[in-house]
Amino acid sequence: MDSILFIIAAVAAIGCGLNLVLQKHPISSALSLIGVMSSLALLYLLLGAEFIAMAQMIVYGGAVMVLFIFVIMLLNAGTEKRSDKSLFAQIAGFPLLAVLVVLLAFLIRETQFPSKVSDVKFGSWVGGTAEAIGMRLFSQFLLPFEVVSVLILIAILGAVVLARKEID
Amino acid sequence: MTFFLIITLVKIAIVFAVFMTTLAYLQWVERKVLAHIQSRTGPLRVGPHGLLQPLADVFKLLTKEDLMPPHASKFFYLLAPFVAVSLALVSISIMPFGPKVPVPGGSTFMEIADLNVGILFILAVGAISVYGIALAGWSSNNKYSLMGGLRSSAQMISYELPFTLVIVSPLLLANHLSFRGIVESQAGYYFNAIPRWSIFQMPFPQILGFVIFMIAGFAETNRIPFDLPEAENELVAGFHTEYSSMKFACFFMAEYANMVTISCVATLLFLGGWHPLFPAPYSDWVPTGVFVLAALLLFAQTVKIGRKWDHITFPIFGFAALGLALLFAIPFLQTYLVPIFWFAAKAGFILFVYIWIRGTLPRFRYDQLMHFAWTFLFPCALVNLLLTALMVALFPDQK
Numbered sequence: 001m002d003s004i005l006f007i008i009a010a011v012a013a014i015g016c017g018l019n020l021v022l023q024k025h026p027i028s029s030a031l032s033l034i035g036v037m038s039s040l041a042l043l044y045l046l047l048g049a050e051f052i053a054m055a056q057m058i059v060y061g062g063a064v065m066v067l068f069i070f071v072i073m074l075l076n077a078g079t080e081k082r083s084d085k086s087l088f089a090q091i092a093g094f095p096l097l098a099v100l101v102v103l104l105a106f107l108i109r110e111t112q113f114p115s116k117v118s119d120v121k122f123g124s125w126v127g128g129t130a131e132a133i134g135m136r137l138f139s140q141f142l143l144p145f146e147v148v149s150v151l152i153l154i155a156i157l158g159a160v161v162l163a164r165k166e167i168d
Numbered sequence: 169m170t171f172f173l174i175i176t177l178v179k180i181a182i183v184f185a186v187f188m189t190t191l192a193y194l195q196w197v198e199r200k201v202l203a204h205i206q207s208r209t210g211p212l213r214v215g216p217h218g219l220l221q222p223l224a225d226v227f228k229l230l231t232k233e234d235l236m237p238p239h240a241s242k243f244f245y246l247l248a249p250f251v252a253v254s255l256a257l258v259s260i261s262i263m264p265f266g267p268k269v270p271v272p273g274g275s276t277f278m279e280i281a282d283l284n285v286g287i288l289f290i291l292a293v294g295a296i297s298v299y300g301i302a303l304a305g306w307s308s309n310n311k312y313s314l315m316g317g318l319r320s321s322a323q324m325i326s327y328e329l330p331f332t333l334v335i336v337s338p339l340l341l342a343n344h345l346s347f348r349g350i351v352e353s354q355a356g357y358y359f360n361a362i363p364r365w366s367i368f369q370m371p372f373p374q375i376l377g378f379v380i381f382m383i384a385g386f387a388e389t390n391r392i393p394f395d396l397p398e399a400e401n402e403l404v405a406g407f408h409t410e411y412s413s414m415k416f417a418c419f420f421m422a423e424y425a426n427m428v429t430i431s432c433v434a435t436l437l438f439l440g441g442w443h444p445l446f447p448a449p450y451s452d453w454v455p456t457g458v459f460v461l462a463a464l465l466l467f468a469q470t471v472k473i474g475r476k477w478d479h480i481t482f483p484i485f486g487f488a489a490l491g492l493a494l495l496f497a498i499p500f501l502q503t504y505l506v507p508i509f510w511f512a513a514k515a516g517f518i519l520f521v522y523i524w525i526r527g528t529l530p531r532f533r534y535d536q537l538m539h540f541a542w543t544f545l546f547p548c549a550l551v552n553l554l555l556t557a558l559m560v561a562l563f564p565d566q567k
Contacts, residue, residue, distance in 0.1 A: 027244065027306065034299070054288035062295020063325070069299070070321050073306045073314065129284055130345050 006046055013039035026072045030065060037061040049128035175276050180261075183280055187260050191424045192222035198523045205527035216481040226417075234413040237308060244307035249411065249418035252300025256425035259293050262286050263432045264348050266442045266507030277348065278442075278507065286347040287339065290433055291332060294388065298324045300422065301390075301407050308410035316406030319396050319534065326541040327387035327394075333549040334380045337556040338366040338437045341374070351441030360447055365440035372559035377552050378438045380545060382521070385430040387541070389423065391522060393529040396537055431518040432511075439514045442507035452502050455509040459493035462486075 016035030023029045037060045044053035137145050196211065196218065203210030211218025236242070266278030283289050298321050305317015339345065342353040356364045366374045387394040398406030408419045435441060444451030466486035470479055496505055532540070 025241075027241075027303075031244075031299075031303075034296075038296075050283075050285050051288070054285045054292050057292035058288065058295050062292065062298070063328070066295070066298050066302070066321055066325055069302055069306075070318070070325075073302065073318055073321075076314075130288075 002046060006043070009039045009042040009046065013043070027069065030068045030072060033068070034061055034065050037065065044128075047128070048125040051128055051130045051133050171273050175271060175274075176280065179276070179278075179280050183260060187257070187425075187428070190428060191421055192226070194424050194428070194519065195225070195420075196222050197519075198526070201520065201523045202527050205524070216477060216484075229414060229417040232413040234415070235410070237310065237410045239309045240410065241307045241309070244303050245410075246415075248300050248304035248307060249415045249422075251303065252297065252422040253418040253425070255293050255297040255300065256422035256429070259290055259429040260425075260432070262289055262347060263436065264351060264441065265511050266504070269503055278504075279348070282346055282348050285345050287335060287345055287350070287433075287437075290429070291335070294331075295328065297422075297426070300419075304411065304419070305407035308407075310410050312403045312405075313407050313409045316398060316403050316409070319403075320390060320407060323387055323390070323394065323396060323537060323541075326538060327384045327545070330380055330541065330545040330549040331384035331388060333546070333553050334377050334384065335437065337372075337377045337553050338374055340553075340556050340560050341366055341369050341372075347436050347441075351436055351443070354440040355443055357447050363440055363443060363445060365443065366438045371563040372556045374438055374552075374556070376548065377556070378434070380549050380552065381434060381438065382518075383545060384549075385434065386522070386525070387537070389426040389430055391423075391427065392526040393532050394537060395531060396534055427519060427522055428515070431515040431522070434518050435511060435514040442511045444506070444510045451510075452506050453497075455496040455506060456493045459489045459496065463489035463493065 013036050016032045016039060020029050020032035020036065023032060037056060041053040041056040041061065044050075044056060199221070200210040200218070211221040214220045214224045237245070261280040262283050264277060264279035264282065268275055268277050301320045301324075302317045305313045305315070305320070308314075338350065342350040344350050344353060354363075354365050354369065358364060358368070358370075362368055367378045386392075390396075390398065398408065403409070408416055411419060444454070446454065463486045466482045466489060470482040470486070495501060496509065
């Protein structure tokens, strides 16, 4: 059951990812990206990270992608015009892809996985609750958390400054 | 396992049937209440007092011609109503309507599922459901639809901020993310009289929070006074201008389902869910009293000279109310029905406020709407959150 769910989510993620690149229309691509985000959320959920799964849906699936779609709709972007394939892509494309695949296969083969690997099973790990993540964030990872919050504050200020400049 | 499966299927069937009936009749209630606010009678021809109007509307919508605009992008045009309605209907599955109750073969909670991250699930579904409207507006290939879609996405993103911030405050009081935990933290009474719901709960009552939640909720569901995405005098019908027949009905149903969801969430977060207004010994008999009162009122109306059929319909409704009162008086059924009565009463009151405001307030202008969200509602929600956090930190034992 859990493996079936995993396979469904994984296939959906890969399919949506491929569709994202292959589609010509920006809206189709953006929707495929939402599909990728949602399948990732499902994978997180299968691993027991329920808080991260929901945050993924709210932040990436919702807020970020709505902005993408909003901009695409506002500009009313038409179908993408494919340029001719560049000479570099024609010559080096497939060899580079082969190298990448071989490299990845080699790395996966050589990685020392822990000997005690179990199947994907929903509920086998329950450390992903909001409470557990909050405890970690405010004790073990307090410094990075605060640094990130300052970074976000700077980003917000930057956005305000940019927006103000345009009005004046 | 079998017990779990059967009981869940039964619960899904009950919730689905009740939810669908509520959606159909909510529209009848809205037309009736609006009509009486505006000194009209509302639907009156189909069945007694127009009670069969929802059925007639369903048949009307099913038999209408299903139009397909020639230059719409077909896939997204068909996808949009599906996204809108399915996401709007899914939220009801995690609402708890009552406490743990005994059933044949064990005991169960009065809800379909209890998520550890229930409130985040609601936010996630709300965040995704913008796409239904945005896609509908864009794919119709119509300038009014596009304007409606754009307005709704901008409005929903803007109001999601105060909405999310204000949800955090009752969570601080409850110290829980699942709806069941939130409601259970609101049990009990101060001085044996004032319920410990979030809007009354010490150390910081969430009255301001509740008001902000309701305002943001109105904007999230695109209702008057924030129904800019479908403003008739500017945009024909906004994002669903090009939709007809059942596809239009999908958007219509989604709007009402979202209203019900917001009312349920407000009930659970701020109004104590299924907890009664009065301490337990009296509250079990309140439903019976209410229905007996309703029956007496109906019988009193019968005596007056009214419309042609009133001397027949009013007694029938009166006897129906008496029957309900009897049902609520049976001690065995009280365990199940009384929590649902209180939940439905609170959610129903909020739904009534929705309709009441629709009959009272005019529509905002678009710039007013945005200005209001960012320069007034957002700071208010932030101040409410900071004060709540401060009070909870200062008086942790008051909770």
